Amino acid sequence: MEKQATIKDIAIALRLSKSTVSRALRDAHDIKSETKEAVKALAAQLDYQPNKLALSFLNKQTHTIGVIIPNLDYVLSTMVKGIDEVALEAGYTVMVCQSDESFGREIVNTKRLLDSLVDGFIVSVSSETKVFEHIKKIQSKNIPLVLFDRIVSNIDCPKVRLDNVAGGVIATQHLIDQGYKRIAILAGPENLNISNKRMEGYLTTLSENGIKPDKKLIIHCDFNQQYAYEATKELLAMKHPPDSIFTISDRMAIGAMLAIKEKGLRMPTDIGLVGFNNEPVTSLVTPGISSVEMYSYEMGKATARLFIEMLHSNEVTVPPEVVIKPKLFVRESSKRLASKK
């Protein structure tokens, strides 16, 4: 129990060579069944465990996946849970690093994981990230890479993402169907892909319904409850305030809700509200907030599966892109018409 037994210890004790012991333990060729049994018996007795470090060193693989995420909020925790689940099954352990939405931290994390020699990367970029040299460095070393959720369009690799445009469409169409006409959107930072895609869905849906987008109703703010709260206050103070708001996250929806309540407005009568992510909190607040479900857990699992698949296939194939379809869960914050139940 002091020192881990090694293959050498077994070899000496049994007057065999290291090679023979190694073969015996691996059920390899060229080994007499008696010797094999003897070796295995002693190995069990000494509680022999092969030294993973030596193996990793030899094979140049660590059976470890580096996961870089911007934070550990509800959505990403759930995704990590899915990743962890599949990875464990496949014999991999994950190293989770949070960039904390900071570009600098993301780079540090990448470096760290790179020289920890992880077998590959699963990355969701931070909202601050605008250049991608660190990501390209991963690729230039031929290390498998999968992007998920917050993907980057001009990086060529397998990706798992939500159909964010569709998410924007179903949320906006729902508000229109409920009779709302001046629909505002609380979007995220301007360079954030998922935000822009959801907004794209919002814009096209407006157009298709003959509504002309109003720039004053399009607000970019941080992915954050407080900012959303303040942005909503400003929206409601306008001369022609919106009659409904679509926020691209539930945390922002909560912020909007607080501002709406403070103003004394009622949902869904005076104003409609639709959020994104379908976090549990949306069904706990009063009124319940309609929200777009993005199936985080499944997305995490899909990501890990795609990653494992990528590791095991040596052929260079066209990078696939797994797209998850979102679904709207309607609650009181936007259900104005009794017709649609």
Next chain:
Amino acid sequence: MEKQATIKDIAIALRLSKSTVSRALRDAHDIKSETKEAVKALAAQLDYQPNKLALSFLNKQTHTIGVIIPNLDYVLSTMVKGIDEVALEAGYTVMVCQSDESFGREIVNTKRLLDSLVDGFIVSVSSETKVFEHIKKIQSKNIPLVLFDRIVSNIDCPKVRLDNVAGGVIATQHLIDQGYKRIAILAGPENLNISNKRMEGYLTTLSENGIKPDKKLIIHCDFNQQYAYEATKELLAMKHPPDSIFTISDRMAIGAMLAIKEKGLRMPTDIGLVGFNNEPVTSLVTPGISSVEMYSYEMGKATARLFIEMLHSNEVTVPPEVVIKPKLFVRESSKRLASKK
């Protein structure tokens, strides 16, 4: 970019020996400044990175911390964030494994991390875990171990925990101060330390205030919203129902709240409610739920700091136990008396 440059490559190119190159790169003694410069220049040019795997293999340390947690809920995510923060600072990377509240998974995770040869463990046990052989195995190999949050009293190692008794006391005392007399408690599984400690605080506070505990008001149920909902329904259906409920988690408080609302009772007038963890959701629901803050982020950081300290000190010291003091945040669900503002 095909192959990582090694120390040998530099040595050959410069007609030096591996040893010399190694010394030059490490600014070691016995090295002429010219050779040092030459080596460093070539190293930079070849983008030389020392092979961490070889180093780990040599030094028998991986600069990796194995973290085992029951899940990734709000509290534990926040703690992990704190751990990650401190670990990164100290040059360590964390491997997070979720046991998913399953004893079996916890054992698998332990094995995995053990033969990944992590430098140490930071563990919070699952609610299912009743025997601790896997934990003791870690100790028998002289691998540093810190327990946090869900600690185990009969394991002798450094621990970081909340003063759970105090948490139970301040919650219960608050309810008594607000004039509640029949106080129920929704506790967790019976073998869960944190649950029992919070209940201990509950019981002693009742006694000190001359209230005799009623067994019917003490409910053990899973750490789960749904169970809490059902347990509360049963409580409210009693002949002498409680006039207030203390739940040992906010998720359970939410479950209780739903049952209370369904019954048509009002908080805080008809019934009082206090939760635990002070999750953001407590201030978002209506009415806001009073809750005991446990400073998860600080707790995570404290845990990691204690762990690092432990790694760096070779002396065998008496295991310290860091105890975090909780604080009650009063909201509408229990603020019955105007006197206390």
Next chain:
DNA sequence: ATTTTTAGCGGGAACGGTACCGGGAACGGT
């Protein structure tokens, strides 16, 4: 009876890096 095969095992190299020891050269002091 001689050659060829085959089973079973040992010896060494290799992976990338560091530590330790040793040794030559230059230099200083006596």
Next chain:
DNA sequence: ACCGTTCCCGGTACCGTTCCCGCTAAAAAT
């Protein structure tokens, strides 16, 4: 002129495992 020191560098071992090659002896084939 001799010895001791210091400066620089090289050689080798080692970490634990696998892999490749080669060896021996017995079994099989000719």
